[in-house]
Amino acid sequence: MSWLNFDDDDGDEPYGEYADHTVRARPNPKANRPRTKRRPEHADAVGGMVTGVDRGRYAVLIATGADPDDARERTIVASRARELRREAIVTGDRVQLVGDVSGDEGTLARIVSLGDRRTLLRRSADDTDRVERVIVANADQMLIVIAAANPEPRVRLVDRYLAAAYDAGITPLLVMTKTDLADPGPFLETFASLEIPVFRSRVGAEPLAEIHDALAGRTTVFVGHSGVGKSTLINALVPDADRATGHVNEVTGRGRHTSSSSIALRTDPALVGLDAVPGWVVDTPGVRSFGLGHVEADAILRSFHDLAPLIDACPRGCTHLADAPDCELDAAIADGRLDAVGAERVESLRRLLHDRSSERSSER
Ligand SMILES: Nc1nc2c(ncn2[C@@H]2O[C@H](COP(=O)(O)OP(=O)(O)OP(=O)(O)O)[C@@H](O)[C@H]2O)c(=O)[nH]1
Numbered sequence: 001m002s003w004l005n006f007d008d009d010d011g012d013e014p015y016g017e018y019a020d021h022t023v024r025a026r027p028n029p030k031a032n033r034p035r036t037k038r039r040p041e042h043a044d045a046v047g048g049m050v051t052g053v054d055r056g057r058y059a060v061l062i063a064t065g066a067d068p069d070d071a072r073e074r075t076i077v078a079s080r081a082r083e084l085r086r087e088a089i090v091t092g093d094r095v096q097l098v099g100d101v102s103g104d105e106g107t108l109a110r111i112v113s114l115g116d117r118r119t120l121l122r123r124s125a126d127d128t129d130r131v132e133r134v135i136v137a138n139a140d141q142m143l144i145v146i147a148a149a150n151p152e153p154r155v156r157l158v159d160r161y162l163a164a165a166y167d168a169g170i171t172p173l174l175v176m177t178k179t180d181l182a183d184p185g186p187f188l189e190t191f192a193s194l195e196i197p198v199f200r201s202r203v204g205a206e207p208l209a210e211i212h213d214a215l216a217g218r219t220t221v222f223v224g225h226s227g228v229g230k231s232t233l234i235n236a237l238v239p240d241a242d243r244a245t246g247h248v249n250e251v252t253g254r255g256r257h258t259s260s261s262s263i264a265l266r267t268d269p270a271l272v273g274l275d276a277v278p279g280w281v282v283d284t285p286g287v288r289s290f291g292l293g294h295v296e297a298d299a300i301l302r303s304f305h306d307l308a309p310l311i312d313a314c315p316r317g318c319t320h321l322a323d324a325p326d327c328e329l330d331a332a333i334a335d336g337r338l339d340a341v342g343a344e345r346v347e348s349l350r351r352l353l354h355d356r357s358s359e360r361s362s363e364r
């Protein structure tokens with residue numbers, strides 16, 4: 001059966017149409033409809049993980065088929081069942097599939113259910129993109145890639161990534177690339193008080209052992225601005241990445257660089273002579289920025305946990321903005337409890353809180 005004429009009603013639109021959807025809480029108006037027709041199929045559904053999404057087609061890694069003798073791990077192509085057509089299904093999602101799960105060329109399985117998500121990374125609509133997008137499900141970590149120079153690192157961008165990570169319940173890590181071009185010290189100083197693991201990297205001298213250790217057994221979404229060296233780093237960590245993405249391309253029919261959706265790649269530390277446990281790297285080509293409209297103010301405050309003791313001492317209801325009366329942050333700058341770097345952190349926090357409220361009001 002060719003997937004071109006498969007009878008489902010997936011359109012060509014990506015998941016952007018699902019703006020504002022809430023993943024688990026949304027009532028399903030069809031929940032009570034009898035589904036006897038489907039039940040026999042669902043009984044032998046197999047589980048898998050979505051490793052790539054492209055125009056309503058999903059690459060899904062399954063460990064085995066429904067048949068007990070069929071223990072081949074493989075990536076298959078699937079569409080989603082009609083009843084899931086309003087759900088955003090993204091890289092990292094755990095799904096159940098029915099239909100042809102052979103993975104043979106030209107076959108198409110069907111996703112019939114979507115598992116609960118441990119975490120969900122989203123980005124709000126912003127200047128570059130008018131709709132909210134769900135980027136990746138079930139990521140444990142976010143590895144923020146910034147360059148020491150070319151492009152110049154920006155505190156504001158890292159602040160946004162951190163807020164998005166803390167909002168999603170994802171642990172941040174930082175890699176600074178291109179350390180051959182500039183001293184990364186001064187920029188990293190700004191974030192030192194957060195105690196985020198930091199790696200310094202330059203092409204040909206990537207700290208592969210350390211990064212593989214950090215990725216082991218986890219799913220880590222890589223984010224970074226264009227040109228920071230994210231692809232260079234991923235290729236060093238997953239030397240067969242091109243092969244792996246080539247495979248997904250084959251089945252979904254589009255090139256990686258023409259697609260803006262994310263893709264999961266399993267690391268193989270043995271390939272670079274290390275014996276670390278494999279992990280999953282989720283690349284996010286095309287994710288250029290993180291709007292803050294959906295982020296709760298609390299998540300922003302949490303991403304500044306270095307300032308937490310001061311914030312706790314603020315008057316009830318303090319906005320912590322520059323015009324807030326008696327904000328403890330101002331007192332701490334004035335009496336020297338916060339040094340120059342600390343004062344910069346306060347400025348960052350205020351900028352983020354301010355940006356967030358203006359992005360919220362522009363959404364309305
Ligand atoms: N000097 C120097 N150049 C680097 C380093 N790492 C990557 N580059 C160069 O920086 C440029 C961008 O690298 P990519 O890996 O393509 O960057 P990217 O972040 O994937 O960028 P997009 O593909 O636009 O998302 C390339 O010309 C790389 O050769 C480094 O450590 N030092």
Ligand SMILES: [Zn+2]
Binds near residue numbers: 315320321
């Ligand atoms: Zn305050």
